[in-house]
Amino acid sequence: MRVxxxxxxxxxxxxxxxxxxxxxxxIRSGIEVERFTSEDVAGHRRTPLxxxxxxxxxxxxxxxLAAFRPDVVHLxxxxxxxxxxxxxxxxxxxxxxxxxxxxxAHDFHLICPNAGLRFFRRGEAVNAQPDAAGSLGALLTRxxxxxxxxxxxxxxxxxxxxxxxxRRHRVIDAIIAPSQFMxxxxxxLGVPTVVIANPVPASCxxxxxxxxxxxxxxxxxxxxxxxxxxxAAFPADVESRLTIVGDGAALPAVRAEVxxxxxxxxxxxxxxxxxxxxxERLATAHVLVLPSKVYENDPIVIGEALACGASLLVSDxxxxxxxxxxxxxxxxxxxxxxxxxxxxxRKVAEDHRSGCLRRTPADGYLEMRTESHYRDRLLRLYExxxxxxxxxxxxxxxxxxxx
Numbered sequence: 001m002r003v004x005x006x007x008x009x010x011x012x013x014x015x016x017x018x019x020x021x022x023x024x025x026x027i028r029s030g031i032e033v034e035r036f037t038s039e040d041v042a043g044h045r046r047t048p049l050x051x052x053x054x055x056x057x058x059x060x061x062x063x064x065l066a067a068f069r070p071d072v073v074h075l076x077x078x079x080x081x082x083x084x085x086x087x088x089x090x091x092x093x094x095x096x097x098x099x100x101x102x103x104x105a106h107d108f109h110l111i112c113p114n115a116g117l118r119f120f121r122r123g124e125a126v127n128a129q130p131d132a133a134g135s136l137g138a139l140l141t142r143x144x145x146x147x148x149x150x151x152x153x154x155x156x157x158x159x160x161x162x163x164x165x166x167r168r169h170r171v172i173d174a175i176i177a178p179s180q181f182m183x184x185x186x187x188x189l190g191v192p193t194v195v196i197a198n199p200v201p202a203s204c205x206x207x208x209x210x211x212x213x214x215x216x217x218x219x220x221x222x223x224x225x226x227x228x229x230x231x232a233a234f235p236a237d238v239e240s241r242l243t244i245v246g247d248g249a250a251l252p253a254v255r256a257e258v259x260x261x262x263x264x265x266x267x268x269x270x271x272x273x274x275x276x277x278x279x280e281r282l283a284t285a286h287v288l289v290l291p292s293k294v295y296e297n298d299p300i301v302i303g304e305a306l307a308c309g310a311s312l313l314v315s316d317x318x319x320x321x322x323x324x325x326x327x328x329x330x331x332x333x334x335x336x337x338x339x340x341x342x343x344x345x346r347k348v349a350e351d352h353r354s355g356c357l358r359r360t361p362a363d364g365y366l367e368m369r370t371e372s373h374y375r376d377r378l379l380r381l382y383e384x385x386x387x388x389x390x391x392x393x394x395x396x397x398x399x400x401x402x403x
Contacts, residue, residue, distance in 0.1 A: 053085035087168035130185035178298035199374035200303030216285035221248035230291035233338035
């Protein structure tokens with residue numbers, strides 16, 4: 001079997017980590033794999049028109065398809081650099097060929113011009129409801145980009161042209177949703193969808209000092225991740241330390257908030273780390289903190305934290321809430337309510353002092369996320385009959401996660 005993985009970037013963030021893990025697992029199983037990213041397009045540069053439909057990319061993809069002749073095309077993210085126009089290329093190329101097209105939904109861009117499922121009102125981000133985000137009225141009247149009307153219009157045009165008018169997503173045989181929350185959000189597309197959770201590494205739990213309470217954030221330090229607001233609401237009388245792994249546009253503001261609160265001795269900025277180094281740091285932490293202000297799908301770092309023996313302290317939104325309910329481990333809070341943040345942190349500290357921070361091992365949750373389980377379900381999806389795209393690949397039991 002030959003599988004072509006398509007993604008905007010070769011290295012960037014969580015999406016690319018999952019693509020790498022998937023490719024490596026397939027290669028170990030004897031599958032022949034190639035990648036296609038924007039780095040494979042000679043002279044690639046993004047313009048407003050190419051953002052909507054990039055013909056240079058489509059030509060490069062056609063050449064790689066002809067040379068590699070994949071049995072399966074596995075899509076990841078493609079709307080930043082490659083453009084949704086590649087879906088038309090796939091539709092044209094697969095005519096008369098037995099080729100499966102599957103896609104891992106890392107975000108919400110198939111149903112919303114803003115992939116984070118949010119719009120902006122007077123400069124403030126607002127979470128959109130999945131069932132209402134794609135209404136024509138919302139598409140045409142809301143601002144979908146924090147940079148202003150021009151960028152919002154461009155995102156809206158990309159969405160309307162490719163998904164509403166030309167319905168190019170219909171070339172996809174099956175969508176992989178890493179969380180039930182994502183599967184529910186994509187239901188109205190009419191494309192068969194199966195929940196296959198992101199894989200996590202084998203247990204990396206280690207002995208960690210009992211005191212003080214050690215919290216860790218790992219990810220992109222961007223405004224929507226809510227780290228600055230979390231630090232602003234953090235109760236100063238809780239004995240703890242916080243390690244921040246990652247970088248991003250909001251890092252200067254987060255540093256300033258740490259200084260304003262007088263927490264420079266309690267907060268460590270570790271910078272961007274390799275995945276292995278991040279796992280090592282997680283193994284020394286008691287709690288993973290994800291205070292995101294927006295919906296998250298199935299952050300890989302949540303599974304990594306549980307595999308490393310850490311508990312969860314996450315926003316009560318989307319796939320983050322789903323992970324706490326499904327694993328039975330952790331705490332959730334309303335990221336928009338500073339009092340709720342402080343109260344939840346105090347509860348975590350109290351449970352840490354009493355030795356009951358994490359009594360549930362999350363074994364069942366992690367068993368559904370082993371590399372072998374992920375690989376086997378993925379291969380069954382690749383091999384499914386075209387008439388029944390997800391035959392033999394039953395969904396995981398749904399977890400109630402009303403948005």
